[in-house]
Amino acid sequence: MTTAPVAVQPIPRGTLAGRVGRRALDWVPALVVLVLVFVVWQESIAVFHIKKFLAPQPTAIASTFWTNRHELISAGWFTFQEALGGFAIGCGLALVVALVLARWRGVGRALMPYMIAANAIPIIAFAPIMNAWFDPFSKFSKMAIAAVLCFFPVLVNALRGLTSVRPQSIELMQSYAAGEIETFRRVRIPTALPFIFTSLKIATVLAMIGAIVGEYFGGAFTALGVLIDSRSTTFQFKEAWAGIGVACAYGIAFYLAVAVVEWLTLRWVPSTGE
């Protein structure tokens, strides 16, 4: 019997330029919204005579940024390094602990309620404590806050991913007499990857929040959080807003970097692959 396999055709992927073009078109509505928000912001401040120092116009913020760009960008870089360090430590530890808890379920069952409860704690409240534990002027005190913030969501998601494997997938590995490490490597970890990446993207945001808010409670003068905080208390709101803009830019870049790694890693997932 010869049946030509015609039931399913390869998904047409098109040229790279074509795909980028289609992606760009997808973004048009969002860009329109962004432009509209800035226009309304800019104009309403003039129309409603809002005090300019309370809510500066976007153009004023932009020109303040431009004047102070070297200071702002290097302050942002300083804070970003803290966020990145905290992200690496917190996520790294979370993944290791998740592997341990997935392997020894008894330990997992004993600890899981506390992990989930810890997820609900406003960990940022510990920021002043972390500043007291570690040198507030070193990057490490902010990394500690960022790491604790990243830890729990990554742990909970990774553990859920590692344990949500279908029983038959495990039976198949057993039928090949595959060992525990093989099963983790070839089944549990790949199954968990989409869960893990979702939590890593959340963790990028949390790490930036941790670093900046940590700096509000004291930090090096070259740090972005300190800069935003000191400019706000001295009524230099344009500078503060420019600092917030820089924080947003670093945060979005961080998130996108992880999203790109996710896209490269999870090519096989229908929604990310296409």
Add this chain to the structure above:
Amino acid sequence: MSVVTVEGLTKRFEGGTTALEGIELAIEEREFVSLIGPSGCGKSTLLRIIGDLIRPTAGTVRVNGKPAAQARADRDYGIVFQDPVLYDWRTVAKNISLPLELARWNRHRRNERVQEMTRLVELTGFEGHYPWQLSGGMQQRVSIARALSFDPALLLMDEPFGALDEMTRERLNLELLRIWEASGSTMVFVTHSITEAVFLSTRVVVMSPRPGRISNVITVDLPHPRTAAIREDPRFFELVTSVREALHLGSDLDRKLEAPTAVEAQP
């Protein structure tokens, strides 16, 4: 030497349900044996015990003359489930070569074997596809190719076509017969379908539920190689009728012997 020998096999699950009782079965080389019976007769459990995925309560199971656990460690059998159980993150080629990777074949040998296997299940050209890009029937063919990739002497199949539509099922039945004849494996095939069992098998093992027992064994004396035309052969109808009667007899016997329980034996 028998490929599979089951002696005095009993399986009781925690909670006291007896899934299987007093199973005696010997399967010879190159046989195609179907296990058929109503839900709860323990046919899937029996298959999993042969594969050493479940441990029996009593009795012995030998595969290729070895204890079942040893046979599993030696990768003496391939298994196909009702779900294809393909790994979504692996392409067709990588799914088929999974057991070969675990058996530490080198890349060159793996690639060669994957080519052979895709040709066998007629999926040449789809090696780079991911499972979600394939139809249900194609996914199941990948699953069969994977089970056969390392050339096991025994293939265990647990209702592999149960989730497919009737037309795909009949087509895959023919393909499976062709693969069986080409590969020279021994097949143990669990099914709900009487016609499927008769069409494919050299022997049909009829099971009855509560507790799961073998109530009859029917030898299928239809000629080989089988074609779709055999489904219209009078002898085919006779055999289908005798399997059907054996199934009903099994459940009548069951009713006479003990009061029906509400508990389903199948986990």
